[in-house]
Amino acid sequence: MLTLPFIVLTLLATAAVPSQASEKLSELSKDDSQWVMPAKNYASTRYSGLDQITTENVDELEVAWTYSTGLVAGHEAAPIVVGETMYVVTPWPNKLIALDITDGSKRWVYEPKPARAAQGVACCDVVNRGAAYAEGKIFFNTLDNHTVAVDAETGKEIWKTKLGEINRGETMTMAPLVVKDKVLVGNSGGEMGVRGWLTALDTTTGEIAWRAYSTGPDEDVLIGEGFDPFYAKDQGTDLGVETWPAGRWQTGGGTVWGWISYDPELDLIYHGTGNPGPWNHTQRPGDNKWTVSLFARDPDTGMAKWAYQIDAHDLFDYDGINESVLLDLEIDGKPRKVMVRPERNGHMYVMDRATGEVLSAEEYGFITVTKGINLDTGKPIEVEAKVPEVGKVTREICPAPPGAKDWQPSAWSEKTRLLYVPHQNLCMDMAIAETSYIAGTPFVGAEVEMYAGPGGQRGRFMAWDPETGEEVWNIKERFPVWSGTVVTAGNVVFYGTMDRWFKAVDASTGELLWKHRVGSGIIGQPVTYKGPDGRQYVAIFAGVGGWSGAVVSGQLDPSVPFGALGFVGAMQDLPQFTEPGGTLYVFALP
Amino acid sequence: MLTLPFIVLTLLATAAVPSQASEKLSELSKDDSQWVMPAKNYASTRYSGLDQITTENVDELEVAWTYSTGLVAGHEAAPIVVGETMYVVTPWPNKLIALDITDGSKRWVYEPKPARAAQGVACCDVVNRGAAYAEGKIFFNTLDNHTVAVDAETGKEIWKTKLGEINRGETMTMAPLVVKDKVLVGNSGGEMGVRGWLTALDTTTGEIAWRAYSTGPDEDVLIGEGFDPFYAKDQGTDLGVETWPAGRWQTGGGTVWGWISYDPELDLIYHGTGNPGPWNHTQRPGDNKWTVSLFARDPDTGMAKWAYQIDAHDLFDYDGINESVLLDLEIDGKPRKVMVRPERNGHMYVMDRATGEVLSAEEYGFITVTKGINLDTGKPIEVEAKVPEVGKVTREICPAPPGAKDWQPSAWSEKTRLLYVPHQNLCMDMAIAETSYIAGTPFVGAEVEMYAGPGGQRGRFMAWDPETGEEVWNIKERFPVWSGTVVTAGNVVFYGTMDRWFKAVDASTGELLWKHRVGSGIIGQPVTYKGPDGRQYVAIFAGVGGWSGAVVSGQLDPSVPFGALGFVGAMQDLPQFTEPGGTLYVFALP
Numbered sequence A, B: 001m002l003t004l005p006f007i008v009l010t011l012l013a014t015a016a017v018p019s020q021a022s023e024k025l026s027e028l029s030k031d032d033s034q035w036v037m038p039a040k041n042y043a044s045t046r047y048s049g050l051d052q053i054t055t056e057n058v059d060e061l062e063v064a065w066t067y068s069t070g071l072v073a074g075h076e077a078a079p080i081v082v083g084e085t086m087y088v089v090t091p092w093p094n095k096l097i098a099l100d101i102t103d104g105s106k107r108w109v110y111e112p113k114p115a116r117a118a119q120g121v122a123c124c125d126v127v128n129r130g131a132a133y134a135e136g137k138i139f140f141n142t143l144d145n146h147t148v149a150v151d152a153e154t155g156k157e158i159w160k161t162k163l164g165e166i167n168r169g170e171t172m173t174m175a176p177l178v179v180k181d182k183v184l185v186g187n188s189g190g191e192m193g194v195r196g197w198l199t200a201l202d203t204t205t206g207e208i209a210w211r212a213y214s215t216g217p218d219e220d221v222l223i224g225e226g227f228d229p230f231y232a233k234d235q236g237t238d239l240g241v242e243t244w245p246a247g248r249w250q251t252g253g254g255t256v257w258g259w260i261s262y263d264p265e266l267d268l269i270y271h272g273t274g275n276p277g278p279w280n281h282t283q284r285p286g287d288n289k290w291t292v293s294l295f296a297r298d299p300d301t302g303m304a305k306w307a308y309q310i311d312a313h314d315l316f317d318y319d320g321i322n323e324s325v326l327l328d329l330e331i332d333g334k335p336r337k338v339m340v341r342p343e344r345n346g347h348m349y350v351m352d353r354a355t356g357e358v359l360s361a362e363e364y365g366f367i368t369v370t371k372g373i374n375l376d377t378g379k380p381i382e383v384e385a386k387v388p389e390v391g392k393v394t395r396e397i398c399p400a401p402p403g404a405k406d407w408q409p410s411a412w413s414e415k416t417r418l419l420y421v422p423h424q425n426l427c428m429d430m431a432i433a434e435t436s437y438i439a440g441t442p443f444v445g446a447e448v449e450m451y452a453g454p455g456g457q458r459g460r461f462m463a464w465d466p467e468t469g470e471e472v473w474n475i476k477e478r479f480p481v482w483s484g485t486v487v488t489a490g491n492v493v494f495y496g497t498m499d500r501w502f503k504a505v506d507a508s509t510g511e512l513l514w515k516h517r518v519g520s521g522i523i524g525q526p527v528t529y530k531g532p533d534g535r536q537y538v539a540i541f542a543g544v545g546g547w548s549g550a551v552v553s554g555q556l557d558p559s560v561p562f563g564a565l566g567f568v569g570a571m572q573d574l575p576q577f578t579e580p581g582g583t584l585y586v587f588a589l590p
């Protein structure tokens, strides 16, 4: 029989001892008057306890102030709010703008002046998803592969660290996560044959603490002693080398351009990896580990606790970088510590976040390429007829490369216990062809034409119950719902559309309660906070673009459907609805 | 004694017979639910009889919808409203955008695709001041010197006429005025030594009906038999040649880039001309007619009825292109048909619009360069010490080149009988030097540094009583008030500031009633209209730029004060308040 002192000792020895910094961030993230990281909190729930704006009064919401960035690329960043200051990061040239949260006056702007050439190697518009706060500093990434720390008060640069090479096709678009004394950042460039990585920098000095590659030998992937994947398919040595044709892992993609979550108790961070390169899968026989995979890692060392490859040998650009929402759910009558992932491949994964076991993986989107996930093996059941072959056009591949959901993050309500998921309904025809790797140029080998999936509506916004594995309600939209979302204790969910509406719906029923016509299509992430004046505010960037909106922000010819890696075909009518142009909108009750 | 039939005959023979088109436009301009020309009506009062928004409820105003243009140059255009459609012209590339007036959805966009090179020869940002409506067509100018007629319903081009040459430094930025079957347009390029003109095109065919040059022989200036200037100084033959050193009139400026008014009863149009080139006045001894002059012309033939040179031999770039507000006032106890002009040189001219007589010319801005206007001669009384000399810096020249007021138009209230004048308070130091004319390049010969005038506030908004010749109230602003203004029967005046406020003040007292923080500084022109939903709307472009905002929209170095022809020196702090970015804001009561 264990004595009490022993249990305590065990906990101290093996479990999390969150550092002061993380504890402070955890605390800060509970203060609903602020919004200190894009995902709101380490669990990435994007839920706010504010309840001044309710289902009853939300239709009185009005514009409190706006701020124009003067930039026309897609505006994806979540504003963050610390104290009485809001921080927004623009698309390239990645200005960091500090604004007064109540009257929108400009405090300062920090301009990192990233290389112009970076614009030429970004796959999907020159976007940025936001900044992170810790210890009086704002951290963010520049398109030309620098992570920067800026004094939150003065706007002065504290450090700036170069992490990648645009000449190799690398860029950075993701929002960092700060865990303890480290800021975690990853690269982009899966369509240019870069080698993906996640890197931790020291928050104080900007020095690189560790880097975990997504491909290559275990040493590089930071797989070592404690590595304990749940499924047999993910077990073995140097799989990041062995599952590739000789040397191909070096240009194999697996970038880390999406979201990271953190569980302070388990002391594990969670992140996914992007697609393998090239898209033409015949050039890379094998599982192509660790692309389209999930990792649980020790934030101090980067060492992997477990990994799970979502799709081995990806055929369709189904990056595994979507958000992991960390929840305590009742699954089959038992309380479980899970992570819920609305996966790009169209399945809603509910996983044990301690072990990497898949508890369920229901379909939430229209899928033709698989017949479900085998929970015993952890593998999707592939539909042979949909495997692309060279010299052939494979039709009705669903979902299309952006998946049933792309990077645009979901929100979880503590009140309704539902997950709110902005996503899309797209299929494609695909032809693949031999391509060769030339550093810093596209490494794709596929021609794709996308179009609306069944029903013809390209966008969907749904409420999903991860405990029952069922959709509770959904709303259809003309265009992909490419914005993030936020849900509040007032039982209101906010999201934006590419045809210029910012909408509030009832979290329980999905009923549309209010909509406001903004200046440009929305692909930003809404946040909410409370001002020193006691009012609840809701903030969102308008400014269409991103991969889905590239036809507008990149001024592409709408009549060439193969543009933007095939996305133009599905968005030919978008220019009829919106021009580009970044403006931050902040709403409040009168 | 005259018999009645004789009088009638005389009227028919000599006075106005407004064509159907102008009558219809006159009628349309009285319908306050629409706003069919930038100046609202031929008298250019910019007054609306709408009174739903009042001094009592204006503080409840909220954003109904916004529209982003995705462009970062200065947005100066007045939206026009015809039926249920709003038409806005953007800065270069001069898109014409048609929007639903109640929900802001996009109807269509017409893109004239003006030459890129036009941007390089525009003096003061690549602005456009708006479109004009008549007979189912929208007319506007492109920066590369085309006037275009577009079907108001479909957005299809009806005709497009080339009027000038960017290679010679010509551009077009002004809003046309339609009078009867003619659309009246003028050129820009006074700082490039172009030869100014006003041109009439046939509204149906786009063919040039007449062109009146501002310099050169009477034949070119359209001075002939009926020409009857009031003052001796303006009488004589071929003064547009004789008042110049040999041949210099050909590169002498006098562009017509501002406002035109029309009196249907007198059947006269009124327009001014710009500064002479180069700024270095020692290179052009003489009066330099007809630069900085006013013309009353027959709209059918272009022939001048009278002319009045405001400033002979201009020294300071005091273009005479500001708005002429046509009013029936009581002057010295007698009803007079006047035009009121808040002149760039700082004087408020009240003139008999039938004869060109100056009835009064009170100072409304701070002036060091003249000691009033001699009403007998019609000439300003010059201060010798302020006449610039080569090799010397002349200091404290007030007003600076943008004048006490630039192009930003005033509004007149029928109710208060006050004129509302957005303007600025700037002085300068000036050094002049020899320059030579090279076609399509700056022809200035002056280095200028501008700074705030007395009191330090660079902007002013005032109410002026033209009957008493006195200011009634004024508001000081940090930056030049570079926006237009509108006044309503609700007794509310609206204007915008370069530091991102859209303001409503009490027309009687100037009391600030409401302000709204917009996304970028305002240099646009507000208008108001009524939607089919019965609500009164107020619309205004935000999007800083223009000459005053070039430091932001042109991304000039704020530490180089001589930038933008010396305006940067007075606007070094503007980048701390705003980024550029064009967004149309439309407000209404809840």
Ligand SMILES: O=C(O)c1cc(C(=O)O)c2c(n1)C(=O)C(=O)c1cc(C(=O)O)[nH]c1-2
Binding pocket: A076, A123, A124, A125, A127, A172, A173, A174, A187, A188, A189, A190, A191, A255, A256, A257, A274, A275, A317, A319, A401, A402, A406, A407, A545, A546, A547, A548
């Ligand atoms: O593989 C990569 O490195 C990578 C990078 C990015 C990016 O950084 O924006 C996107 C994608 N892939 C991608 O597959 C994708 O669907 C996508 C959408 C967007 C966007 O911002 O709208 N970026 C990206």
Ligand SMILES: O=C(O)c1cc(C(=O)O)c2c(n1)C(=O)C(=O)c1cc(C(=O)O)[nH]c1-2
Binding pocket: B076, B123, B124, B125, B127, B172, B173, B174, B187, B188, B189, B190, B191, B255, B256, B257, B274, B275, B317, B319, B401, B402, B406, B407, B545, B546, B547, B548
């Ligand atoms: O002489 C000319 O031809 C000319 C043209 C323009 C123009 O077309 O914008 C301006 C001026 N001059 C000018 O003197 C001036 O103050 C000015 C201000 C602005 C503006 O849009 O803010 N344009 C112009």
